[in-house]
Amino acid sequence: GENVEQHPSTLSVQEGDSAVIKCTYSDSASNYFPWYKQELGKRPQLIIDIRSNVGEKKDQRIAVTLNKTAKHFSLHITETQPEDSAVYFCAASYNNNDMRFGAGTRLTVKP
Amino acid sequence: DVKVTQSSRYLVKRTGEKVFLECVQDMDHENMFWYRQDPGLGLRLIYFSYDVKMKEKGDIPEGYSVSREKKERFSLILESASTNQTSMYLCASSLDMGQGLTYEQYFGPGTRLTVT
Numbered sequence A: 001g002e003n004v005e006q007h008p009s010t011l012s013v014q015e016g017d018s019a020v021i022k023c024t025y026s027d028s029a030s031n032y033f034p035w036y037k038q039e040l041g042k043r044p045q046l047i048i049d050i051r052s053n054v055g056e057k058k059d060q061r062i063a064v065t066l067n068k069t070a071k072h073f074s075l076h077i078t079e080t081q082p083e084d085s086a087v088y089f090c091a092a093s094y095n096n097n098d099m100r101f102g103a104g105t106r107l108t109v110k111p
Numbered sequence B: 001d002v003k004v005t006q007s008s009r010y011l012v013k014r015t016g017e018k019v020f021l022e023c024v025q026d027m028d029h030e031n032m033f034w035y036r037q038d039p040g041l042g043l044r045l046i047y048f049s050y051d052v053k054m055k056e057k058g059d060i061p062e063g064y065s066v067s068r069e070k071k072e073r074f075s076l077i078l079e080s081a082s083t084n085q086t087s088m089y090l091c092a093s094s095l096d097m098g099q100g101l102t103y104e105q106y107f108g109p110g111t112r113l114t115v116t
Helices: none
Strands: A002-009 A012-016 A019-025 A032-038 A045-052 A056-060 A060-069 A072-077 A086-093 A097-100 A105-110 B004-006 B009-013 B019-025 B031-038 B042-051 B054-057 B063-070 B073-080 B087-094 B111-115
Touching: A002 A086, A012 A019, A012 B073, A019 A086, A019 A097, A032 A060, A032 A097, A045 A056, A045 A060, A072 A086, B004 B087, B009 B019, B019 B031, B019 B087, B019 B111, B031 B063, B031 B073, B042 B063, B042 B073, B054 B063, B054 B073
Parallel strands: A012 A105, B009 B111
Antiparallel strands: A002 A019, A019 A072, A032 A045, A032 A086, A056 A060, A060 A072, A086 A097, A086 A105, B004 B019, B019 B073, B031 B042, B031 B087, B042 B054, B063 B073, B087 B111
16 A cells, blocks of 8 residues: 655744655555645645645645655645744645645744 | 544444444435554545445454444444554444445544544
């Protein structure tokens, strides 16, 4: 089955700096790669996703890149703000029932 | 507004008790999932269901069972709770329009279960 590894496990940046979180996956058949943000005490919520027919996707300050050959994808957050502080999870899926999550990255943005 | 609800936010049970966790979604989603979330381990899939009365094991099904009698409701059952089942349990649902495409999973608020 799919195995997703996520790095780093913790990340601390100064407000205004960029943050990058990386994930690798094992199943070359995976074709959907979402990123979820979980604020303290709240449910995970989708912030951006990418499908395997696209190499990059942007939404304001966040972007995701996908390298299918290397089987890795990354989340990029620019101009970080304190409200970006949360745990971020990547995931990879081949079909609707087979999504596997990374272990999470705790991002802290220091004012 | 999309909504997934779970029956309890916090639950304390004793070792050996039978525990029921319920999840309800109002989006007419075909797929429903149960995960447990532990620090450093992310979200691990326990069971999922792609239709009423249908279920599939995830990565960690041991000690759990599920029931889906109605499309909107998916229950997780701990037959005999043990201390190593103390965790945060998250339910999720997603659309299935066939064609092998995956869609966003919507999560419930979670149930923090403590087994003493």
